[in-house]
Amino acid sequence: MSDMKAEPRACDEAITLAFSVLGKRWNGMILGVLGSGSASFVGLRKAVRGISDTVLSERLSGLAEAGLVRRVVAEGPPVSVTYELTAAGADIVPAIQALAAWATRNLQPLP
Amino acid sequence: MSDMKAEPRACDEAITLAFSVLGKRWNGMILGVLGSGSASFVGLRKAVRGISDTVLSERLSGLAEAGLVRRVVAEGPPVSVTYELTAAGADIVPAIQALAAWATRNLQPLP
Numbered sequence: 365m366s367d368m369k370a371e372p373r374a375c376d377e378a379i380t381l382a383f384s385v386l387g388k389r390w391n392g393m394i395l396g397v398l399g400s401g402s403a404s405f406v407g408l409r410k411a412v413r414g415i416s417d418t419v420l421s422e423r424l425s426g427l428a429e430a431g432l433v434r435r436v437v438a439e440g441p442p443v444s445v446t447y448e449l450t451a452a453g454a455d456i457v458p459a460i461q462a463l464a465a466w467a468t469r470n471l472q473p474l475p
Numbered sequence: 476m477s478d479m480k481a482e483p484r485a486c487d488e489a490i491t492l493a494f495s496v497l498g499k500r501w502n503g504m505i506l507g508v509l510g511s512g513s514a515s516f517v518g519l520r521k522a523v524r525g526i527s528d529t530v531l532s533e534r535l536s537g538l539a540e541a542g543l544v545r546r547v548v549a550e551g552p553p554v555s556v557t558y559e560l561t562a563a564g565a566d567i568v569p570a571i572q573a574l575a576a577w578a579t580r581n582l583q584p585l586p
Binding site for chain 2: 373374375376377378379380381382383384385386387388389390391392393396397400407410411412413430431432452455456458459460462463464465466467468469470471472473474
């Protein structure tokens with residue numbers, strides 16, 4: 365996947381690219397939650413414990429801009445707005461499940 | 476892997492656990508770099524472009540505390556200090572490669 369040279373070697377570009385999204389706090393959790401189905405803003409905020417409205421809003425915009433999340437407005441009444449993964453977003457779900465399995469195998473449970 | 480309920484549902488605990496490590500900026504890249512071999516502090520700093528000495532040092536301590544990275548001191552002279560993945564750290568490499576492949580398929584290259 366990359367040239368492996370004696371150090372100094374640069375971090376693989378694809379890994380850098382992946383963590384340009386996932387290295388931002390909350391993004392992995394947001395994608396993980398949406399991986400099991402669409403959710404409203406309030407539903408997401410409750411599912412991603414500890415995130416604020418402002419940060420969730422900012423993260424959803426960033427993920428939409430990256431083409432991973434889509435905002436869906438269903439004309440009402442009542443109007444409903446939900447967020448869901450695009451095909452590109454859904455494509456990450458198996459890798460997130462692999463990370464989750466790794467965490468279960470190797471990390472101490474959170475307090 | 477989790478109970479899937481109608482919203483509000485909580486983010487899967489294992490996903491939350493995984494991103495307690497990977498949602499900290501740089502950690503994924505550090506693990507990715509060490510996934511292709513041990514490295515010195517300076518080698519890591521060069522490979523993880525943009526990280527500062529202070530933050531790299533802080534991240535390495537955190538990753539060591541989580542049991543993912545090990546500091547190896549070879550008595551000299553000259554003394555050499557390198558960082559490498561533990562078995563728990565190495566266990567994440569396939570998932571990071573899956574993320575990298577996902578990024579290549581779905582994200583715009585970084586500028």
